[in-house]
Amino acid sequence: AQRVTQPEKLLSVFKGAPVELKCNYSYSGSPELFWYVQYSRQRLQLLLRHISRESIKGFTADLNKGETSFHLKKPFAQEEDSAMYYCALLRPTGTYKYIFGTGTRLKVLA
Amino acid sequence: GAGVSQSPSNKVTEKGKDVELRCDPISGHTALYWYRQSLGQGLEFLIYFQGNSAPDKSGLPSDRFSAERTGGSVSTLTIQRTQQEDSAVYLCASSSDRGDEQFFGPGTRLTVL
Numbered sequence: 001a002q003r004v005t006q007p008e009k010l011l012s013v014f015k016g017a018p019v020e021l022k023c024n025y026s027y028s029g030s031p032e033l034f035w036y037v038q039y040s041r042q043r044l045q046l047l048l049r050h051i052s053r054e055s056i057k058g059f060t061a062d063l064n065k066g067e068t069s070f071h072l073k074k075p076f077a078q079e080e081d082s083a084m085y086y087c088a089l090l091r092p093t094g095t096y097k098y099i100f101g102t103g104t105r106l107k108v109l110a
Numbered sequence: 111g112a113g114v115s116q117s118p119s120n121k122v123t124e125k126g127k128d129v130e131l132r133c134d135p136i137s138g139h140t141a142l143y144w145y146r147q148s149l150g151q152g153l154e155f156l157i158y159f160q161g162n163s164a165p166d167k168s169g170l171p172s173d174r175f176s177a178e179r180t181g182g183s184v185s186t187l188t189i190q191r192t193q194q195e196d197s198a199v200y201l202c203a204s205s206s207d208r209g210d211e212q213f214f215g216p217g218t219r220l221t222v223l
Contacts, residue, residue: 044153044203044214084152097160098155100145100153101153
């Protein structure tokens, strides 16, 4: 079955500390992976996608097909990074359906 | 252009009543999704429309939930005989035919008393 797993519901780190939000997926083909973010009182929005291989707001994510992971990382967390983060898989065949993980709430402490 | 819009923004209803939630996707987007976001529960997939294909209803939690998408544009999510556990934020999102980035609406906060 196709699945996206985010094992941590809540992750708390201190400002300036490194942060890693874990995401593992289950899919037999070659999916497209995304990270979406929802800041307080804002809409859910795209943060980054693996095919663009870019860094957004200091965040990066590398697709590891061997470990079927797409962990989100930032070397130095900032208080404004506090938000809900969702990992998502796009099934690139048929009807292009998205599958979201259950999300991780990141709290960056001063 | 305008983004995804949803109405109403807030809905308070009594247990047992029916409610309708509306979503206006971005013009030209053929894919439309409904999700439910409960406190502390993350994002729960409900239903997915893609063009003229039959919708994927695999996420609907019970037969009290149904959704329509008229003319390939506006969608309505209907919850019949609402229960307190239906209280949540209902999110709608749309994306292009290629299923690229999803654009989310602001959500409808449903409270069932």
